Amino acid sequence: MNQTCETTIVSDSDLQASNSENLEFATATDCGPRAYNDDAVAVYRATGSDRRYRGSLAAIADGVGSAEAGGAAARAAISGFISDYYSTPDSWSVKQAAARVLHALNGWLYRQSGGADEVQRGWLTTFSAVVLKGATAHLIHIGDSRIYRLREGKLECLTRDHSRALGPGRTFLSRALGMDAHIEVDYRREPLQAGDLFCVTTDGIHDFLPQAQFAEILSTHEMQAAQPLIAAALDNGSADNLSLALCQVNALESQGTDDLMLATGDLPFPPPLQPGNKIEGYEVLQELHSSSRSYLYLVRDMESQELRALKAPSENYSDDPAYIERFIAEEWTGRRLEHPAVVKVFPPRKDRKFLYHIMEYVDGQNLRQWMQLNPEPPLDQVRNLVQQLVSALRRLQRLEIVHGDLKPENIMVDSDGRLKLIDLGGANAAGLQELLRYQDSAPPGSKNYCAPEYFMGDAASHRSDIFSLGVIAYELLTGHYPYKERFGSSHYHLKSYANMRYRSAQQHRDDLPDWIDGALRRACAPDPKNRYPALSEFVHDLSTPNSRFINREKPPLMERNPLLFWQVVAALAILSHLLYFL
Secondary structure (H helix, E strand, O other): OOOOOOOEEEOOOOEEEEEOOOEEEEEEEEOOOOOOOOEEEEEEOOOHHHHHHOOEEEEEEEEOOOOOOHHHHHHHHHHHHHHHHOOOOOOOOHHHHHHHHHHHHHHHHHHHOOOOOOHHHOOOEOEEEEEEEOOEEEEEEEOOOEEEEEEOOEEEEOOOOOEEEEEOOEEEEOOOEOOOOOOOOEEEEEEOOOOOEEEEEOHHHHOOOOHHHHHHHHHHHHHHOHHHHHHHHHHOOOOOOEEEEEEEEOOOOOOOOOHHHHHHOOOOOOOOOOOOOEEOOEEEEEEEEEOOOEEEEEEEEOOOOOEEEEEEEOHHHOOOHHHHHHHHHHHHHHHHOOOOOEOOEOOOOOOOOOOOEEEEOOOEEEHHHHHHHOOOOOHHHHHHHHHHHHHHHHHHHHOOEEOOOOOHHHEEEEOOOOEEEOOOOOOEEHHHHOOOOOOOOOOOOOOOOOOHHHHHOOOOOHHHHHHHHHHHHHHHHHOOOOOOOOOOOOOOOOOOHHHOOOOOHHHOOOOOOHHHHHHHHHHOOOOHHHOOOOHHHHHHHHHOOOHHHHOOOOOOHHHHOHHHHHHHHHHHHHHHHHHHHO
16 A cells, blocks of 8 residues: 655644635644544645546544554555545546545555454544535545534534444444455535535544534634634543544636646537548548548548548537537547557647547448348357457446447457447546536437436446447347337437346347356346346356356247247137137
8 A cells, every 4th residue: 555645644733724716725633632643634635637537635534542553544544545546547436436445445454453353453543535526525434533514604514423322421433444354435425615614523523512612613713713623622621632624615616627628628620521631630531431420531640651540520519518528528538448449549639720539540340240241150259259348348347437339330340350449429437427517318329229227317337338238249149139129219218127028039049048048138137236247247157057047947938939929829819710610
């Protein structure tokens, strides 16, 4: 665990303040009547990309006084969290980044205690932090420290203590970092308002201040309230260390998502391009694809002579800020995905004059064309293609990105049979979504490949991509969709997962074993809770027979082969009529 970072960690009675146009911070800590201080408190004012993707924060930790290493645990938690949190990928959400870091910190603290069950031997500490990113406060909390918010004169505690009563006036911690090999951390989002004042405290302060007195001191002194709060708690009999961090929101951060977003958002769209046209060092060779939303051209870099693909927005959307934001976000996402099975997006050239992005050129055919040339391919060949897609999706999943638009047209196959995802226009990077001005509620992809939760208004997840992968695998094997084909408006709405009925792959290929059909059925389950939780499980079940699918009861004939079912029904009806007249 890396504990080296430039941060304000206060371990004595010093008061430190940090001011800026939008945010104001202050911290204070005091030993109180004790001879040592087991508290640690810090603020971190982020700049540049850290400010945009991770936000600024105030954090506090209270080492458990009955534990031998409580103070060391508190200091390690604060310094380790700040160092590691700001090293996480930009694409991660605050929740994901904080959870990953705290899980690692907890494991490190727990190991320092040798996995001790006795609290007295442990490296135990509470941890509470407020992260201010864009127009949102993200609260991360474990233990009995607290996060308060003063808004328009009203003081509200935004966390709950993880403690249990032992008797009158006695409690013990039920959750803390280092207490157990596995932790449960509270997370909460709160919209910010200008004028909000957050106060993060240890129990040496809030346990000795009635709510009314606490609110009065904060309202009266605001950013100068640290020492008055400590003094009041001491006067009320506090016998513990006393620490707090203050953060006042003077104005909301602008919602600009990135230097790229700011620099390119006002660029004009390039005009429709023709072979022979030149644009900022690229020569257009041919148009590869066009739609109502975008154009794709094969171009040559006039300096390196390398072939590239240039994607340009459609002039149909030149006055649509949500479309422009999503187009720029596609480049942002692509530049952070470096994987052999994902198309490479190149950094933009300096001082570009038009809005477009440059990608590697993939010479081959899309998977739709490949399927038309390879109907009913061997199972081993399908497994190979699925494994390549899984490799790409794992990369997205590690960066907390949901592709959202997996379909054969967005997958290229080169002459060596290697796959590459080529379109990230529907991708959802959690860290970027927290900053986008415009949230598109419409499903990002094609109706027959999009997971049903998109049409139910539910949140998408990596299981949404597993559904799309399952549909593609089903189609590769059978040439059909696993569900009734969906046509019509892009605003298609699904009322219930139960309305979707899976059609067995064995209807189309009777050579497919039950366990292959079972794997496809689970991958394509309408309800995401019933799908595979991990890509690796789907890959395994496509290669190794799963006894759950071998021994399962066969679905009714109506589901397995509806045509045969109705033929049998008709034949029986005719036979019954003949028998009646005989």
